[in-house]
Amino acid sequence: MTLTNNGHTVKMSLSGDYLVDGGGLGATYRAGQFHFHWGKNNDRGSEHFMDFTPHPAEMHIVTYDTSRFGSIAEAVGEDGGLAVLGFLIEVSSSVQISPPINIESLLPASRSNFFRYDGSLTTPPCSEGVIWTNFKDTIHMSENQLKMFRDLRDESRHKIVDNFRPLEPLHGRTLYSNSC
Numbered sequence: 413m414t415l416t417n418n419g420h421t422v423k424m425s426l427s428g429d430y431l432v433d434g435g436g437l438g439a440t441y442r443a444g445q446f447h448f449h450w451g452k453n454n455d456r457g458s459e460h461f462m463d464f465t466p467h468p469a470e471m472h473i474v475t476y477d478t479s480r481f482g483s484i485a486e487a488v489g490e491d492g493g494l495a496v497l498g499f500l501i502e503v504s505s506s507v508q509i510s511p512p513i514n515i516e517s518l519l520p521a522s523r524s525n526f527f528r529y530d531g532s533l534t535t536p537p538c539s540e541g542v543i544w545t546n547f548k549d550t551i552h553m554s555e556n557q558l559k560m561f562r563d564l565r566d567e568s569r570h571k572i573v574d575n576f577r578p579l580e581p582l583h584g585r586t587l588y589s590n591s592c
């Protein structure tokens with residue numbers, strides 16, 4: 413794994429074989445990277461809202477269809493080429509992460525309840541064809557860990573905050589849920 417501050421977000425590039433199967437995706441997807449979106453304050457930051465409410469941050473695992481593509485770059489803009497797994501983050505009093513970091517340990521224990529829709533990338537090129545899966549269970553981060561994100565700087569030495577795309581209307585798309 414390689415962790416970078418690319419000036420817009422914190423991105424972890426993955427080189428291992430992290431495969432995502434099942435969940436109705438219809439193909440095997442491989443995770444190429446995960447990254448975060450966060451707000452300046454806890455009243456905003458996520459790109460998806462739950463019950464009309466934003467969360468302070470959101471994590472995205474970007475995966476691509478391994479049967480058709482060899483990388484995220486090849487799959488961009490292709491129908492179903494990319495599938496993004498979204499996890500809302502909530503603030504919790506104390507969260508310990510000790511190395512070696514295991515992706516599984518960063519995710520909510522239960523991933524059986526989720527929403528799905530056909531959407532787009534939320535950063536340029538904002539291309540369509542992305543299968544979104546947003547989990548109902550959240551990830552926990554401490555206030556201090558969020559502060560570390562908020563203290564990061566871009567190339568112009570400005571703090572990286574509010575790096576989320578504003579909420580977009582559904583535009584008649586169907587939002588699916590696998591739970592009641």
Ligand SMILES: [Zn+2]
Nearest residue numbers: 447449472534
């Ligand atoms: Zn994202």
